[in-house]
Amino acid sequence: MNNIEIKNVSKKYDGFLLDKISFDVPSGAIVGLIGENGAGKTTTIKSILNIIKSDGTVKIFNKDVKQNEKEIKQDLGVVLDDSFLSTYLTPKYINSVMKDFYKNWDEEKYNDLLKQFGLPDNKLIKDFSSGMKMKLKIATAISHNPKLLILDEPTSGLDPVVRNEILDIFRKYIEEDETRSILLSSHITTDLEHISDYIIFIDKGKIVLNVPTDELLENxxxxxxxxxxxxxxxxxxxxxxxxxxxxxxxxxxxxxxxxxxxxxxxxxxxxxxxxxxxxxxxxx
Amino acid sequence: MNIIITNSSELPIFEQIENAIKEAIFSNELKEGEMLPSVRSLANDLKISFLTVKRAYDELEASGFIKTVQGKGSYVSPKNLDLIKEEKLKEIQNYIEKIYEVSKLSNISKDEVKELFKMIFEEEL
Amino acid sequence: MIKGLLKKDLYNLASYKTTLIVIVLFCGIAIIGTDALYWGSTVIGIIVGMISLSTFSYDEISKSNKYILTLPVTRKEIVLEKYILAIGATILGGLLGFIVTLLVGNVMNYLRPDDFIDVNIETLLSTSIGGMFGISLIQSIQIPSIFKWGAEKGRIQMFIVLFVLVIIGAIAGFLLKQAGLSVDIEKLESILNNFGLVALILLSCLMYFISYKISYKIYKNKEE
Structure with missing residues (x-):
């Protein structure tokens, strides 16, 4: 079973081409997308999420994203590196808004995560440090118990301690239910070395490598x-x-x-x- | 159970895991019928890919040390004395190969080695 | 899902509420002792109505648009929510303008009984609805242009639109004068009062509807 299947996804911008990208994210696996800045990682993620219109097919949970967008997104948790609901809200308000979006929103879990991550629930998000912001985004992304987590650069710009804490959150998330999957992009390859089961390497809009991480490290x-x-x-x-x-x-x-x-x-x-x-x- | 993984070892990581679990089974630290940690949780604890752990478990199952029940987990198989003996013999063979290598390199004759063997075994008696 | 979006915008605006109260109070005070009592209702209506558009700026500063598209909402709902908010703000602005002006008028009459102003409910109603019509016109032009070009560029658009409207008005007035026709305010008011108010409301609804269709068409294919 694959949680994501993408086939021949292409997207053309001025001076950039995402060139017929195909890969799968198997259920139970953590897949790391690596590549230089501007190699096409974010474009790939945006295509999967149908935020941009691209050619080719994207299937999530075996359903076409373009046709079943709303249904699929109920079971999807997303973290984007530069975008969130609003920076003028507090974590408490985020909870109040999110429970209107997700049927499975688990208020208790969200509040537990805030506590566990040491996040104040009454402070405006714009006054958070970048590590706190990322933890809040992740807490928000997993509090409706999604089957699939998609994260764009979740560890960039953070110090090593916070990065490791975040990787542990991902490990725990996937251990809770082993049919879940995570797709995450990063240009910090050491993070992916320790967490991902498969490595997909994108360079200049093309996939140059898609192998199990242990094969990469052993062979x-x-x-x-x-x-x-x-x-x-x-x-x-x-x-x-x-x-x-x-x-x-x-x-x-x-x-x-x-x-x-x-x-x-x-x-x-x-x-x-x-x-x-x-x-x-x-x-x- | 201790599972020590090192990157400096010549052995691939899945083999290091395999050996550590075998060791635990031999020393009775892992008892017959006892459940092993799930693939994912062991992978998380060791901070490695679940595919590596899965490969180690697959190898252990193939050689009869553990049994995996789909959807439930992996258990330590009933102790098979032949299996243990075979394993141990393999280990001894490894040592003897080393002895052979050292003796060859340093020009020590077969008889001299035999003499040593006799001495050690008789001492024990 | 629309409820979630509305909540997000209203929470965003919550940090605006002090400013809003100050503006309404200021307008209320400003119209005290002026002949332009009725215009107060129009001005308050326009200000409150315009505030709904600032939610676009909040979204832009937080870069929310991309994230919102990852939530289980359709693009249609995202567009619709902005119109619900805009119409809600317009109605609230009209009501607020009406009430504040009525209150100010009566308080003034109480304080200065010798300088009595006749607070005419009908006139007040037409100035309020006139204000609401004005704001619905601005919103109907503004929202699609913000969806197309973004809140920051949209703001510049708005000034251009207002400028053009003023110029057109001035030219029309000039031409009417040249043609020897004069605009009879009272006549206009009586026309408005007889059947114009309903027409204005209907016209507003039509504008919102067309504007919504255009916005949806723009946002359907927008890439964030």
Missing amino acids: YGIIKCSKEEFSKISEDDYISYKRSKYQYEVLTSDKSKIKKKYNIRAIDKPTIEEIMLFYIKGER
């Missing part, structure tokens, strides 16, 4: 070798390489194969960030 490797050693490696066995004065660094998606085939010892475990850089900056 991918960075070979450090000399020019001579590099010349022996077949082009089919690596993704891209970077050369410096003293060594070649080569990214492979199957390090155990490389180890056996070429008898190379120095293969490092890469981080997602390093992998991303190899895709963007590496040579082929």
Whole structure:
């Protein structure tokens, strides 16, 4: 079962093209969307939410978003990095407004979350710190117990402690009901390394990589070798390489194969960030 | 139960989990019929992907250590002595392979190694 | 769902309420001792009616539009809610203008019995409804333009619209004068009082309806 299925979603802007994006968000999974700023993460999320009109099909809970928008959105929790209901309200008013939108709005849960996150319910949101604002947005997004959570850059601009707290909220949310899913975008790849089950990497409007996170961390490797050693490696066995004065660094998606085939010892475990850089900056 | 995961290990993370659970079963820390943590909750606690945990559980099930009931969870299988013996033999084989390697590298003869073996085993008796 | 949107806008406006009370009081005081007693009702009506448009500015500052589209509401409901709010504000403004002016007139008569003003309910009614018509005209032009260009640019639009209306009025007046016709205020008032008020109300409704259709067409395809 997939909670989101998107096929051939395209969107054209001046000087930017989201080019036939297709991927799934399986039920029970946390999917991380990574990519540089302007790579198309937000455009993808806006297309899924039908905030912008794009080509292709988006299905949420097996239903077409364009046809069943209102019904689907009852079971959807959304956090956008720069947009919220109103900054001139207090958390208390947010509760009063939201219970008119969502059939399943759980006032008790919302108030518990406010307490748990240490948020005052009588202060205007515009006077909140950015970490508090994000926690409030998340509390608001999960208080109607949605089946799917979509978050655009939920950790950007926050300090490491708050970021970790937020990741823990996501873990708890998905543990409560294992048919739930989360789709989140971030350019902070370390966050996604620790939380996502699948990584989708978007670059210049295209998906360049869509793999399980553990595969990325276990199977991918960075070979450090000399020019001579590099010349022996077949082009089919690596993704891209970077050369410096003293060594070649080569990214492979199957390090155990490389180890056996070429008898190379120095293969490092890469981080997602390093992998991303190899895709963007590496040579082929 | 302790599950210690390190990135510096040569072993993939799913294998590290697998070994830790086996260890717990051998030492009787995880008893027969006892329920294992759910895939998601273990993944959350270890801050890793649930797919990694799932793979470890799948391997454990394939080798007969645990049993997964759809929709309920995974349980420790009844103790199978053959299975344990096999596992332990594998472990011993690993050590012997190491001994072999060291003896080869340092030119120590087979007889000398045998002598050592005898000594240790007899000492015990 | 519309209830939720209305609540959001009303809570936003709550921070405005002090300003609103001050304005109404100020207008009430300002019309004391002037001959323009009846105009008070028009001015109060227009000010209160215009305030509903400031909810667009609140949405813009909070960047709410994008978020609202992620909630279980349709675009139709989002547009409709703004019209409900606008019409509500217009009615409230008209009532408030009527009541405040009536009160001020009577209080003045009580304080200065020798300088008696005849507070004519009928005239008051026509100036109030005239004010409501004015504000419904402004709202009907304004709301679609805000949906199209946003609240900040829409504000500039409004001044252009008002300016154009004034110019057209001036030119029309000038032409009428040139043609040797003069506008007889009293005649106009009697026409209004006889059947014009109902016509004005109907005309307002028609304007709102057309404006709503245009706004929906604009917002249906809008990308936030």
